[in-house]
Amino acid sequence: MKNVSSLCLALLASIGLTILALFVGEPKSMHEVDWVDLTGEATSSMMAAIWLILLALCRPRGRVTTILLFGSATYWLTTWLDVLDEFIAYPPHSHLFTWLESLPAPVSMTLLTWGLITWYREQQAVNRQLKQREHFHREHSLIDPVTQLYSLRYLLIQLNREAVLHDKREQPLSLVMVDIKGFAQYNRAHGPQQGDQALNEVASALELALRETDLACRYTSDRFAILLPDTPPHEASVFCELIRDCCNSALKGALTVTTVQATRMAGESEQALFERLNQQLAGAKRTSSAVAEVAL
Numbered sequence: 001m002k003n004v005s006s007l008c009l010a011l012l013a014s015i016g017l018t019i020l021a022l023f024v025g026e027p028k029s030m031h032e033v034d035w036v037d038l039t040g041e042a043t044s045s046m047m048a049a050i051w052l053i054l055l056a057l058c059r060p061r062g063r064v065t066t067i068l069l070f071g072s073a074t075y076w077l078t079t080w081l082d083v084l085d086e087f088i089a090y091p092p093h094s095h096l097f098t099w100l101e102s103l104p105a106p107v108s109m110t111l112l113t114w115g116l117i118t119w120y121r122e123q124q125a126v127n128r129q130l131k132q133r134e135h136f137h138r139e140h141s142l143i144d145p146v147t148q149l150y151s152l153r154y155l156l157i158q159l160n161r162e163a164v165l166h167d168k169r170e171q172p173l174s175l176v177m178v179d180i181k182g183f184a185q186y187n188r189a190h191g192p193q194q195g196d197q198a199l200n201e202v203a204s205a206l207e208l209a210l211r212e213t214d215l216a217c218r219y220t221s222d223r224f225a226i227l228l229p230d231t232p233p234h235e236a237s238v239f240c241e242l243i244r245d246c247c248n249s250a251l252k253g254a255l256t257v258t259t260v261q262a263t264r265m266a267g268e269s270e271q272a273l274f275e276r277l278n279q280q281l282a283g284a285k286r287t288s289s290a291v292a293e294v295a296l
């Protein structure tokens with residue numbers, strides 16, 4: 001059990017104080033006991049004991065917990081002395097128990113206040129850390145870990161922005177899609193590390209071929225998408241061929257890519273645009289397989 005030593009210490013202190021009280025004072029007779037007072041003080045003491053146990057059980061070890069445990073243990077001991085006071089009469093010349101009942105109370109309150117302030121500061125630091133971690137995660141989920149290109153999520157954010165400009169200012173907006181042919185088989189034959197290397201070669205080729213305003217992202221496993229803002233269809237078509245040649249020469253004949261391009265129509269949704277590109281890609285792959293079969 002966490003913080004069990006603090007609980008044992010508090011219990012030992014209460015036993016010690018009880019023995020000392022019995023040693024110094026005289027037990028009161030039953031008719032001297034003020035039962036209303038006793039009920040109030042016993043309830044306070046019980047609640048203080050529950051706070052102490054809960055703190056010991058719930059809090060992890062550390063500076064804040066130590067301060068809070070000391071504070072609440074001291075508070076519980078003062079309430080315990082109040083309960084004892086109901087059963088034991090101290091001699092008028094002995095001030096020890098008067099002091100013990102009065103002095104630790106402000107000390108315990110000061111400790112508890114200090115502990116709560118430190119707890120608040122600790123929580124603020126934890127919140128800051130969590131925020132930073134969440135920000136880091138959000139930033140990095142926009143980057144594909146294998147190719148270091150942007151992820152599809154980032155491309156969609158940018159596509160949304162560009163689509164607004166496209167609709168408002170009638171600036172043409174095109175997209176190119178690149179797909180590596182037979183990548184699954186290449187992966188099986190050469191292993192995933194070689195597969196990763198091929199993906200990185202395509203990514204580097206894309207980065208070299210891109211203009212400053214273009215944006216390449218990893219669309220899915222062996223598929224890449226390139227956003228070409230302010231690019232009309234005929235320019236996109238030239239760019240599409242250029243990208244295909246760049247990727248093929250980067251892959252040095254080990255693999256080849258299929259590329260297709262589409263220009264966004266006014267008001268066309270991102271989903272419809274990608275659907276059009278994927279259909280074009282499927283058509284292009286079918287044609288190239290048919291050509292390959294004829295060649296064989």
Ligand SMILES: Nc1nc2c(ncn2[C@@H]2O[C@H](COP(=O)(O)OP(=O)(O)OP(=O)(O)O)[C@@H](O)[C@H]2O)c(=O)[nH]1
Pocket residue numbers: 146179180181182183184185187191192193194195196199221222285
């Ligand atoms: N090395 C590697 N392989 C991946 C990664 N992500 C997905 N893959 C693999 O890429 C392959 C993609 O398979 P397909 O979509 O069938 O692609 P393909 O074999 O090129 O098929 P076609 O595109 O129709 O020619 C699967 O075998 C995936 O396991 C990755 O990050 N690294």
